[in-house]
Amino acid sequence: MRGSTMSSHPSSLRQSRISVKAALHSEREAPGLRLCGWVRTLRHGKETTFLELNDGSCLASLQVVVEAASPAAAEVAGIGTGACLEVTGDLVPSPAAGQRWELRATAIRLLGGADADYPLQKKRHSLEFLRSIAHLRPRSNTFGALFRVRNALAFAVHCFFQERGFLYVQTPIITANDCEGAGEMFRVTTLDPLAPPLHDGAVDWGQDFFGEKTGLTVSGQLQAELFATAFGDVYTFGPTFRAENSNTSRHVAEFWMIEPEMAFADLSDDCALAEEFLRYMVRHALEHCAEDLAFFNDRIEPGLIGKLEQLVRSEFRTLTYTEAVDLLRKSGESFSFPLGWGLDLQSEHERFLTEKIVGGPVFVTDYPAEIKAFYMRQNDDGRTVAAMDLLVPRVGEIIGGSQREERLDFLRRRMAELGIAPESLSWYLDIRRWGSCPHAGFGLGFERLLMYVTGMENIRDVIPFPRTPGNAKF
């Protein structure tokens, strides 16, 4: 730092400041504390002004008491909700109900004012409105709680895998595979959109930056498989992109996916890992995010904590696809979509399975080969593959995985049936050619996990700045 104009520069603030969370957890009175944060609400009186200061360190705000006689009073005279303050004062037991500690201000400095147009008011706002002010919604109770839980679970993902010896691999964001069948890709190109080079009337992708047609990844799985055949157990955790024109509460164009891949593992190992993973995430949230989860339990999904505690204790059910279809048939429920062996389970079927028949998470395994991807291992019955979906109430499919086809001839035959050119995936086939091994993995949508853990019902409300068709604001 240089220059006398920086005498009140932020670094000195930073060194002396303590968080609201630390203040609220204090064991004793503490004079001369300094805090910085944003005013959630304030109540002016003749003798006293009360304001609630929140700095995102926890859900609760700290009540700051400003006596009219104090020099701090002048500074808060004209401020409104949303203003940013530096507050110095003494932490003392609060004489009134509602909070254990409060800060009696001795000095206040306005760092950033907020006028009456500040959109976040001290009232309940709709999630739709908050979505339209995504740059400000982290300052609300719901989104404050949400992004603290998101942070805790992102960290827990790494803890879980690192504790078990999985290698974290960063698979590419830009990729040339477009035959995975996982969804439409966003195109990545440096060609002039108004005058692309042409060859035989079509765009000549050979002249593009990478010398071939490329896009943003729809899955890191194929590359994770390559690493699994060198390191055994690996995982990815990164952004994933789908250019589908999906308009639902469960889909976004950019999301974060967790994809473990295990060598020397079959489908039951895969299910076991998924179950252990989900239980670990939920236990981590219960242990580290108690205050925020209590908020979600009260305001977002009544019974949420009970549901999560139940999940930690119970074993997940597993049904084969064939059993699931039978159970749905025998349920007597009338569905609007047809049900039959060989047909894909519709959302209404999946929801009925997990919410009504099982009443909790359920694996559905061994789907007909025709409705699943080319890389899934073919079962001995000749008509099903070793696939699994994990379904949970309210969210639906949260995990999709499989044992991979490790037998070169089986994989080649399946690709030929589906018209996938072997040259385009020669490296993928090479893994089966030299030192192939049984392996399995799954993909888990991080945002869907957050929906399940917090009870939030729209995926756009569990990611900082959601990307959906027609919307890439912020």
Place this chain on the structure above:
RNA sequence: UCCCCAGUAGCUCAGUCGGUAGAGCAGGUGGCUGUUAACCACCGGGUCCGUGGUUCGAGUCCGCGCUGGGGAGCCA
């Protein structure tokens, strides 16, 4: 992309049979009060999403469009 619903003050909403706009919160002023979604009184605040039509007259009825939400498909 398809089906359904909605759009009125900064926010949440009401608005009857088609007759020209209302409340609470927020803001301003004053009062009162260890308050805590504070309270009381008064004041300011409107492109009724846009556009075209029906009508003497449209927030209200009809067409088209835009935006948002719910559901479906695709999936994580």
